[in-house]
Amino acid sequence: MKFVDEYRDAQRARQLAEVIRRSTTRPWSIMEVCGGQTHAIVRFALDEMLPAEITLIHGPGCPVCVTPVEIIDQAIALAARPDVILVSYGDMLRVPGSVKDLLSVKAEGGDVRMVYSSLDALKTARDHPDKKVVFFAIGFETTAPANAMAAIVAEREGVDNFFMLTSHVLVPPALEAIASSPDNRVQGFLAPGHVCTVTGYVDYERLAQEHHIPIVVTGFEPVDLLQATHMLVQQLESGRCEVENQYSRSVKREGNPQARAIMDSVFEVVDHGWRGIGVIPKSGLRLKGAYARFDATRAFSIEPAGASEAESVCIAGLVLQGVRKPVDCPAFGSDCTPEHCLGAPMVSSEGACAAYYHYARRAAAR
Numbered sequence: 183m184k185f186v187d188e189y190r191d192a193q194r195a196r197q198l199a200e201v202i203r204r205s206t207t208r209p210w211s212i213m214e215v216c217g218g219q220t221h222a223i224v225r226f227a228l229d230e231m232l233p234a235e236i237t238l239i240h241g242p243g244c245p246v247c248v249t250p251v252e253i254i255d256q257a258i259a260l261a262a263r264p265d266v267i268l269v270s271y272g273d274m275l276r277v278p279g280s281v282k283d284l285l286s287v288k289a290e291g292g293d294v295r296m297v298y299s300s301l302d303a304l305k306t307a308r309d310h311p312d313k314k315v316v317f318f319a320i321g322f323e324t325t326a327p328a329n330a331m332a333a334i335v336a337e338r339e340g341v342d343n344f345f346m347l348t349s350h351v352l353v354p355p356a357l358e359a360i361a362s363s364p365d366n367r368v369q370g371f372l373a374p375g376h377v378c379t380v381t382g383y384v385d386y387e388r389l390a391q392e393h394h395i396p397i398v399v400t401g402f403e404p405v406d407l408l409q410a411t412h413m414l415v416q417q418l419e420s421g422r423c424e425v426e427n428q429y430s431r432s433v434k435r436e437g438n439p440q441a442r443a444i445m446d447s448v449f450e451v452v453d454h455g456w457r458g459i460g461v462i463p464k465s466g467l468r469l470k471g472a473y474a475r476f477d478a479t480r481a482f483s484i485e486p487a488g489a490s491e492a493e494s495v496c497i498a499g500l501v502l503q504g505v506r507k508p509v510d511c512p513a514f515g516s517d518c519t520p521e522h523c524l525g526a527p528m529v530s531s532e533g534a535c536a537a538y539y540h541y542a543r544r545a546a547a548r
């Protein structure tokens with residue numbers, strides 16, 4: 183298959199759902215790790231096509247949702263400074279910190295701007311040499327190489343008014359934390375294909391072996407997700423715990439060596455907090471070596487903030503851990519909507535709450 187329409191072919195999707203139904207003899211709980219996969223599942227009602235024995239659990243793979251409140255508060259404090267222009271991707275501007283969000287700071291006069299790429303952020307610094315430009319850089323291994331490139335170019339060009347406030351997180355340590363939790367219900371992972379396009383899946387092989395859990399690297403279209411679910415069910419039913427690659431049109435076992443080398447030359451692995459989940463060992467990236475001078479937390483002497491979540495009905499932490507569904511939240515669709523968000527999973531275009539709001543409610547209306 184070559185074209186996206188083929189990966190959305192309803193007839194083929196129905197055939198795959200039937201094959202899954204015939205292959206399933208027992209209940210299985212499967213986590214789709216990435217928020218993009220959650221959106222496809224809810225948008226195309228794939229969960230409703232699967233047999234009742236299969237439970238899909240939505241994973242923590244939404245980078246905006248897992249950015250810790252302390253780092254958002256640091257961004258807010260920086261944005262309020264008169265000598266700073268703070269730039270970030272659009273979704274981050276609306277995510278609540280402990281008291282307010284970045285758009286509120288902009289409304290109060292702070293210079294907060296949206297960018298579409300890390301090199302746009304760097305251009306802002308070149309265009310405004312009289313200001314300190316802070317790029318609020320977040321994301322998984324997918325965005326880390328491009329953000330690393332901004333630091334490399336800034337170093338090469340000697341751009342000394344460019345800084346990065348980073349919240350980069352890594353997928354394998356999060357899956358390890360989920361698989362090792364005493365409350366874990368997940369029996370198999372649909373791993374994020376775009377992340378593995380960069381990193382490959384060698385780390386996932388160790389995870390599958392150590393935790394006796396099958397993993398299928400998966401794409402983002404309906405046929406991808408159903409085919410990968412079938413591969414996972416076959417492993418579960420036969421007692422195998424391997425890593426299989428459904429997304430072979432994009433992912434190689436070793437990933438993208440150039441992208442990994444760029445990432446490794448700029449960042450070092452550190453313990454990192456995940457909003458709603460807590461600190462996961464060796465799950466984050468921090469600027470290192472010659473690039474540490476671009477680290478906004480060092481350049482601005484930002485305190486390691488002790489911010490806490492505001493008192494709220496929001497159950498985002500439980501949603502991100504797959505323990506509860508968005509519709510279990512008492513605020514879903516009433517006090518919390520995309521226009522008035524109480525939590526990050528409703529703000530982000532990859533958030534599970536936004537997926538349920540945009541697609542599941544429409545389906546219910548139909």
Ligand code: SF4
Pocket residue numbers: 495496497498501508511512513514515518519523524525526527528529535
């Ligand atoms: S619906 Fe809103 S308040 Fe409820 S968990 Fe999702 S983001 Fe939080």
